Amino acid sequence: MKVVIVSGKYRQMLEDVVASLGVRDNVYLGDLNEIPDNLENSLLVVEEELITTPEQVKLIERLRSSGNRVFVLSSDPNNAPGHVKSVADGVLAASKSEVASAIAAALSAKEQSPAKESEKDGSFHRDVFASVMEAVNAGYHLIDGNGVILDVDRSARRIVGDLSTGKSLLDIFDIEGDLKSAFQSDGEKSVFARHRISGRRFTLSIRRAWNVLLCVVREEMDVERLRRELFECRESFRALNDSGAFGIAVVRDNRILSHNGKLAELVGKASERLSGRSFLLLFHEDDRKRVEDLMASGGRLENVRVRSGSGTRYVALTAVKSGDSVLCTLFDVTQYVLERDEERKIKDAYRTVYELSPYPIVVHDRGKVVMYNRKAKEFFKMQGDMTGINLMDFMPPESKSKFLRKIESLAMGFDTCPVEEIRFNIDGDERETLINCRAISLGGRSLVISVIVDLTESVRVSRLLRIIHKINTSLVEIKSKKLVIQHALKELEREYHQAFAVMKARNGFEVVTPSEMRYVREVENECVKRAMETHREIIVKRNSHPEECVYRELHDEYETAVFPLQIGNELFGFLTIIAARIFLDAEIKLLRTLVGTLAYVYHKSELEEVRFRAIEQLKRNIHEFSIVLDRIKNPLAVIYGYCELTDEIHDVNLMAAKIREEVERINDLLKQLERDWEASEDLLDFIEGIRR
Numbered sequence: 001m002k003v004v005i006v007s008g009k010y011r012q013m014l015e016d017v018v019a020s021l022g023v024r025d026n027v028y029l030g031d032l033n034e035i036p037d038n039l040e041n042s043l044l045v046v047e048e049e050l051i052t053t054p055e056q057v058k059l060i061e062r063l064r065s066s067g068n069r070v071f072v073l074s075s076d077p078n079n080a081p082g083h084v085k086s087v088a089d090g091v092l093a094a095s096k097s098e099v100a101s102a103i104a105a106a107l108s109a110k111e112q113s114p115a116k117e118s119e120k121d122g123s124f125h126r127d128v129f130a131s132v133m134e135a136v137n138a139g140y141h142l143i144d145g146n147g148v149i150l151d152v153d154r155s156a157r158r159i160v161g162d163l164s165t166g167k168s169l170l171d172i173f174d175i176e177g178d179l180k181s182a183f184q185s186d187g188e189k190s191v192f193a194r195h196r197i198s199g200r201r202f203t204l205s206i207r208r209a210w211n212v213l214l215c216v217v218r219e220e221m222d223v224e225r226l227r228r229e230l231f232e233c234r235e236s237f238r239a240l241n242d243s244g245a246f247g248i249a250v251v252r253d254n255r256i257l258s259h260n261g262k263l264a265e266l267v268g269k270a271s272e273r274l275s276g277r278s279f280l281l282l283f284h285e286d287d288r289k290r291v292e293d294l295m296a297s298g299g300r301l302e303n304v305r306v307r308s309g310s311g312t313r314y315v316a317l318t319a320v321k322s323g324d325s326v327l328c329t330l331f332d333v334t335q336y337v338l339e340r341d342e343e344r345k346i347k348d349a350y351r352t353v354y355e356l357s358p359y360p361i362v363v364h365d366r367g368k369v370v371m372y373n374r375k376a377k378e379f380f381k382m383q384g385d386m387t388g389i390n391l392m393d394f395m396p397p398e399s400k401s402k403f404l405r406k407i408e409s410l411a412m413g414f415d416t417c418p419v420e421e422i423r424f425n426i427d428g429d430e431r432e433t434l435i436n437c438r439a440i441s442l443g444g445r446s447l448v449i450s451v452i453v454d455l456t457e458s459v460r461v462s463r464l465l466r467i468i469h470k471i472n473t474s475l476v477e478i479k480s481k482k483l484v485i486q487h488a489l490k491e492l493e494r495e496y497h498q499a500f501a502v503m504k505a506r507n508g509f510e511v512v513t514p515s516e517m518r519y520v521r522e523v524e525n526e527c528v529k530r531a532m533e534t535h536r537e538i539i540v541k542r543n544s545h546p547e548e549c550v551y552r553e554l555h556d557e558y559e560t561a562v563f564p565l566q567i568g569n570e571l572f573g574f575l576t577i578i579a580a581r582i583f584l585d586a587e588i589k590l591l592r593t594l595v596g597t598l599a600y601v602y603h604k605s606e607l608e609e610v611r612f613r614a615i616e617q618l619k620r621n622i623h624e625f626s627i628v629l630d631r632i633k634n635p636l637a638v639i640y641g642y643c644e645l646t647d648e649i650h651d652v653n654l655m656a657a658k659i660r661e662e663v664e665r666i667n668d669l670l671k672q673l674e675r676d677w678e679a680s681e682d683l684l685d686f687i688e689g690i691r692r
Contacts, residue, residue, distance in 0.1 A: 001025070001107055002042040006032055006050060010073055010094050014045060017100045020144060022211035023107070032056055041067050043106050045099070048074040048084055048091075054408050060087040071102055081413040086446075097166040101151040104142050104212045138218040143169060145183060145213070156217050160195065160202070169215075172196060173204070182206040183213060192220075247315070247330035251279045251295065257325065266330060268309030279328070282306055294319045295326050303337055306330070360452040363442065366407055367392045370447060379454060381426055391450075399423045403435070410439040410448055421455075428542065428557070429582045431456045461586045467491045468594050475597070481605035482510075482517060485575075488598055490514040497558055497580045501565070502528050503573035510573075524550055528574050531562040535571055537592070538562050539583060559583055563595040567603045620676075 003026040005014050011028065018026050029035060032050055044063060051057060051072065064070055064087065072088040074080045080091045092098050139156025141149050147169040156163050162172060169175070177191035188207040195202065205216040247263035249256050256279050264274055267282050279295075280288045284305035294301050294317065301317045314337040315330040354361060360376035362369055367390045377386055380394065392400045399422045406420055424431040434453040439446065471488050478484050485501045492499040493514050501512040508521045523529055526549035531538050540560040545552045558578045565572045575595050 002027065002039075003103065003107075004029065004035065004039065004042050004044045006030070006035070006044070006046045007073070008047060008050075010047060013094065013096060014099065017096055017103065021100060021104055021107070022145075023103075032059055035059070035063070039063060039066065039068060042069075043103065044068050044070045045103070046070065046072055048072050048080060051084055051087070054412065057083050057087055057411075064089070069106055071099075071106075073099070082446075083412050097150075100144075101142070101165050104144075104150045104210075107210045107212070138216055139163075140214060140216045142209075143213045143215055147179065147183070150212060159219055160217060162197070163217075169193075169204075173202065175204075245331070247332070249274075249279065249328045249330070250325055251328055252325045254279050254292075254295075263330060266306055266308065266313060266315065266332060284312065291317065295321075295328070298326075303333065357451075360454070361449065362386075362391065362452070363440070363447055363449050364391060365445065365447050367403070370442070376452070379426075379431075379452065380424075394424045394426055396423055396425060406435070406437050407448060410437060411446070422452075432459050457584050457586050460584060461590065463495055464587060464590050467495055468590065468597075471594065472597060475601050478605075481602045482512065484601050484605055485512050485573075485598065486514060486517065488575075488594070492577060496577050498578040499576065501573055501575050503565075504571070525576065526550075527560050527562050528576055531564060531574050535564055535566070537564060539588070542582070561588065561591065563591060565595060565599040565602060567599050570603070572599060572602055 003018060003023050005011075005018070005026065006029045007014055008030065015028070032046070035044075044060075046060070051060060060070055069089045070087065072080070072084055072091050073094045074084070074091050075094055077091040077093050085091060090102060092102055137155075137159070139153055139159050141152040141156050141163060143149055149163060149165050149167050149169070152163045152165060160172070169179070172195065173193035174196060175191055175193050179191060182189040182191055182204075183206065185206075186208060188205055190203055190205045193202050193204050194200070201220040203218045203220060205218070207214050245262070247260065247266045249259040249263050251257065256274055256277055259274055264270060267274070280291055283291050284307060287304050290301055291304060298319050298321045300319075303314050304317045306313045306315050313332060313334045316333050318329045318331075320327045355373050357373055357375055360379040361373045362376050363371035369386050369389050369391065372386045380386065380389075382389075392403060395403060402420050403422055420435055422433050422435045424433060432455045434455060436451045436453075438449050440449050441447070471491050474487055475484060478487060482503075485503065489499045489501060489512065499514070502523055502525070503510045503512060505519060508519055509523055511518050511520055511523075523532070526546045527538065527540050530546075538561075540562075542559050543556055545556050545560070549555070555578060558580055559582055561577045561579070561583055563575045563577075565575055575598065577591065
């Protein structure tokens with residue numbers, strides 16, 4: 001097996017370890033990028049500080065999948081980051097003994113099993129070997145050519161007691177034999193040894209494995225010691241029987257033959273009242289059948305209810321058959337059961353909160369949904385099961401990259417990450433949200449829980465309120481009723497796909513857009529026609545436009561809202577808004593308010609125009625009245641003069657002609673006055689019509 005070392009500050013220490021183990025096939029690198037792509041069946045030793053980015057983590061995962069083992073050196077293995085622990089076969093302290101032990105064990109396991117097998121990591125053979133050693137009451141440890149211990153299994157520690165890495169065999173044992181020849185032998189060789197402290201005798205079977213030595217240790221039979229241990233076992237059993245940890249009873253034919261004090265304490269009865277009593281009657285009636293079956297076959301039952309004077313208690317019951325008797329032990333687990341029930345209640349409460357949460361909650365694996373609550377299903381408009389769908393399928397590219405960065409930061413070991421604004425596109429409707437993510441462990445998997453706060457309505461309403469405020473602020477400055485509508489349309493088109501108005505005009509309609517005003521005889525837009533038929537607002541959903549509409553291909557992917565501009569019973573026209581998204585209820589309410597304001601301002605502008613026309617007409621009438629009066633005075637003065645000269649005028653016909661001429665002038669002036677009066681009457685009728 002090749003040993004590949006990627007190190008900087010631990011380089012010298014690792015070189016010393018590899019040299020002491022006699023490894024010939026080794027490579028020293030300064031960076032992960034120098035590792036060849038075709039590296040297989042090798043042992044890779046890397047410093048923790050060199051694994052910092054997601055790309056480096058993926059590189060280590062790929063190397064492991066190619067059959068390589070990876071050890072990571074850390075100054076504090078217990079507090080190593082999660083992303084380091086997830087990609088390493090082991091996190092080692094930066095000490096010679098621990099590194100030498102791990103490398104030697106890996107090389108030894110590789111020599112014993114050169115063929116690649118189906119186990120997940122290289123520790124499989126070592127665990128199997130340790131289990132076999134424990135079964136035959138033996139243990140093993142690895143030593144170098146000087147007798148220094150490199151690695152020790154659990155059985156060897158149990159049998160000898162003070163075996164530990166870094167120690168020399170000669171410091172622990174007095175060797176009875178030629179240890180040097182055992183080290184140099186190619187086959188297996190055994191020597192006897194006596195423990196320096198306890199004096200116990202052991203057999204050490206030594207065999208070379210690669211550049212290290214495998215030493216199997218087995219203790220020699222000591223009859224006297226066995227007797228002593230048997231006596232200690234009896235004393236331990238007696239102490240257990242008398243202790244207050246377990247309730248113990250010997251039962252035959254369902255009758256209690258003997259018991260300890262703890263049993264009497266559990267059931268709340270005096271000890272003398274338990275002997276000879278039915279054992280099954282100590283338990284709750286619903287559990288007696290289970291206890292009876294257990295005593296017939298032996299084994300263990302959890303959470304069995306015991307009838308006690310202080311109430312129901314829970315025990316773990318173990319039954320061991322011995323001839324025609326049964327040894328029963330009862331361990332009080334009441335506190336555990338109550339705490340577990342309390343924990344279950346807390347979990348049920350959290351589950352209730354999870355389901356009743358006003359926010360969508362999704363548990364996912366890199367975006368792939370694992371769990372979700374009811375609100376999440378409503379948010380994504382899913383009819384069936386959401387499990388397995390990918391949240392990123394609903395995101396535009398810029399939101400998808402932000403969401404991936406959040407997940408990767410959690411994978412690097414951060415429990416939480418900052419709240420991000422993420423957009424979703426659900427059935428063509430764009431939703432603006434805030435997402436808070438947290439890393440969790442569920443069923444042995446590293447997952448992410450995301451809480452989604454839908455800001456769509458508040459954001460849209462806020463933007464629309466700003467537009468309405470801007471429109472209302474400028475309305476007081478605009479005098480023309482047509483410009484009032486046109487200014488509002490310009491502001492609305494900043495938020496929506498299209499906005500226009502159809503206003504009533506003499507013998508037709510006037511179509512007003514943000515950029516122009518044009519007169520038409522007939523209205524082409526079918527949506528506006530429908531609103532005109534009922535004088536009510538209509539909302540045309542996406543893909544629901546009438547087939548006869550000439551704009552169907554242009555507007556079918558949009559929603560259309562048509563609002564009547566109306567004050568009382570007087571209808572001025574219709575405001576039409578075409579949106580690329582679905583209208584929210586709050587949007588419709590605000591738009592109705594805006595339409596009412598526009599209708600009022602339009603009406604007031606129209607009244608202002610009428611007032612201006614009336615004032616101008618009255619000015620003209622007053623001027624005309626003054627001229628007419630002046631003109632009437634002249635013929636009257638002539639008539640009066642003729643009358644004064646009656647005695648001097650001998651020709652009566654001449655005087656009558658003159659008077660008739662002046663009267664006709666007066667009559668013409670009166671006709672002019674009548675025409676001006678009729679114009680005033682027409683203006684008054686128009687004003688009265690508007691007021692009605």
